[in-house]
Amino acid sequence: MKLKIASRYAFSSQNRHRRSSIRIAIGLLFCTFALNVVISFMIGLQDQRFSSIRQYQSYDAIIDVDDENLDTLYSKLQQEDYRVYKFSELPAILKGSGSESVFATIRAFDSDQAEDLPYEMYAGSISENGLSISYSTALLNNLKLKDDVPLTILKKGGTIPVVAMKTYSYISGIYSTPLSSFNSAYFLMDRSTLLKMAPYTETQLAVYGDVEKIEKIVGDSGVVHTWIEQNQSLYAAMKLEQFLMYLTLSVMSIIVLVNLHSSSKNLLNLKRNEIAMLSVMGLKKRDIVDIFTIQALIISTAGVLSGSILSILFLKNAASMIRLLYRITDGQFAIFSVPLKLDFSLVSCITIAAPILVLTYIMSYFESRRILKNDGMEILNNE
Numbered sequence: 001m002k003l004k005i006a007s008r009y010a011f012s013s014q015n016r017h018r019r020s021s022i023r024i025a026i027g028l029l030f031c032t033f034a035l036n037v038v039i040s041f042m043i044g045l046q047d048q049r050f051s052s053i054r055q056y057q058s059y060d061a062i063i064d065v066d067d068e069n070l071d072t073l074y075s076k077l078q079q080e081d082y083r084v085y086k087f088s089e090l091p092a093i094l095k096g097s098g099s100e101s102v103f104a105t106i107r108a109f110d111s112d113q114a115e116d117l118p119y120e121m122y123a124g125s126i127s128e129n130g131l132s133i134s135y136s137t138a139l140l141n142n143l144k145l146k147d148d149v150p151l152t153i154l155k156k157g158g159t160i161p162v163v164a165m166k167t168y169s170y171i172s173g174i175y176s177t178p179l180s181s182f183n184s185a186y187f188l189m190d191r192s193t194l195l196k197m198a199p200y201t202e203t204q205l206a207v208y209g210d211v212e213k214i215e216k217i218v219g220d221s222g223v224v225h226t227w228i229e230q231n232q233s234l235y236a237a238m239k240l241e242q243f244l245m246y247l248t249l250s251v252m253s254i255i256v257l258v259n260l261h262s263s264s265k266n267l268l269n270l271k272r273n274e275i276a277m278l279s280v281m282g283l284k285k286r287d288i289v290d291i292f293t294i295q296a297l298i299i300s301t302a303g304v305l306s307g308s309i310l311s312i313l314f315l316k317n318a319a320s321m322i323r324l325l326y327r328i329t330d331g332q333f334a335i336f337s338v339p340l341k342l343d344f345s346l347v348s349c350i351t352i353a354a355p356i357l358v359l360t361y362i363m364s365y366f367e368s369r370r371i372l373k374n375d376g377m378e379i380l381n382n383e
Contacts, residue, residue: 025303032307032352033314035249039348040315042245046238052179053234055118058227061214063205065222070203073221080217083208085109085117088194088201092187093152094133094141102141106131106153106187108194119188122174128190130172134183138174147171155198167197289368296364297357304353311349 054060065073070086077084087109094102109117114126122135124145131151133143143149151169154162177183195201205222207214215224228235 021299025299025306028300028303028356029307029310032304032349032356033310035252035352036308036311036345036349037314038249039245040311040345042242043345046242049238050235052177052182053231054227056177056179056182058230059206060209060227061207061211062225062227062230063207063214063218063222064202064225065205065218067203069221070205073218074205076217077205077207077214080213082214083116085113085206086191086203087206088191088203090194090198090201091154094131094187095150095152100141102137104137104185104187106189106194108189108191110192111190119175119177122176124171124173126188126190127172128193129169130190130193131169132173132175132188133171134186135174135176136180136183137187138171143171145171145174153197156200156202165197285369289365292368293361293364296360300357300360304356308349308353 063073074084074086087107089108090106092104092106094104109126111126111128114121117126121132124130124132126132131149138144148168148170150166152164152166154164156162173188175188191203195203211224211226218224
């Protein structure tokens with residue numbers, strides 16, 4: 001009975017305040033939709049960023065290992081079906097065709113593993129004696145395949161810590177990755193070539209896989225560094241960004257809840273006559289409070305549920321829409337080229353919906369009780 005009466009006071013065509021109920025529900029619909037979409041976009045962007053860092057820059061784990069244990073551990077990880085690479089790194093300075101120099105790090109792999117590396121070769125390949133640069137570096141410095149370039153490497157010396165050695169190389173390949181910070185900061189080279197130029201350079205192992213299992217396999221043979229440890233500053237900055245995002249959205253939610261309180265209060269004030277009539281008819285105050293509290297919950301639930309459903313439909317098709325916009329604009333806007341994976345988060349939906357519904361209940365309950373403190377006949381006479 002209470003539910004039937006509450007439904008009539010919410011959206012029934014017989015309800016003369018139906019438009020007010022619909023406005024409140026629509027407001028909550030767009031609020032829920034906006035919050036869910038913003039959270040999904042931010043999480044999607046961060047997940048894409050973290051995924052790119054793991055895949056192209058830091059892998060799941062980087063292992064520092066002595067030369068005597070290097071080959072043994074490398075074979076052991078391969079036998080366990082891990083994707084593992086030997087690599088060495090050295091700071092370098094490349095002189096472009098202009099007056100400016102390019103400061104970067106040479107990351108050297110075994111060229112026989114080049115096809116398995118996560119870097120997409122735009123032209124050429126990672127070959128002996130050659131140097132691969134990113135497409136953006138080639139474009140900015142007017143460099144092309146087969147160009148001879150002066151190269152300065154900062155290698156580890158035998159008696160002094162660092163020695164600058166000048167040499168020449170040529171552009172053997174041009175690669176690309178979605179990670180712009182990697183593209184601007186790294187060159188690729190064959191590891192044997194780098195070790196000929198700088199024989200004291202350390203070799204590390206880059207591994208994709210479960211870090212805990214990798215640590216058990218490595219044991220005392222080496223030291224395992226996770227991708228988070230390799231990028232602590234960036235990871236901390238992005239986590240801070242995530243915290244500030246949630247803080248901003250929380251403030252937005254408070255504004256929404258204040259507006260919801262105002263709208264619910266106005267709606268109940270509009271229904272003072274109905275409340276008074278039910279009281280005069282002999283309905284218990286507790287039952288009247290329940291009816292108008294349920295009515296408010298029906299309106300809020302309709303808005304929140306509709307907003308969540310709209311969020312699901314939008315986010316399921318957002319990636320396709322972004323690709324379509326990228327094609328329509330002929331790739332002129334870089335923002336549409338970001339390969340986002342957007343998923344609807346049930347946890348974030350509940351986090352948004354629960355406070356709205358709880359506060360709706362609390363506000364409607366106490367507002368109904370406040371109105372019922374007055375005598376029903378007095379309210380009708382005043383109206």
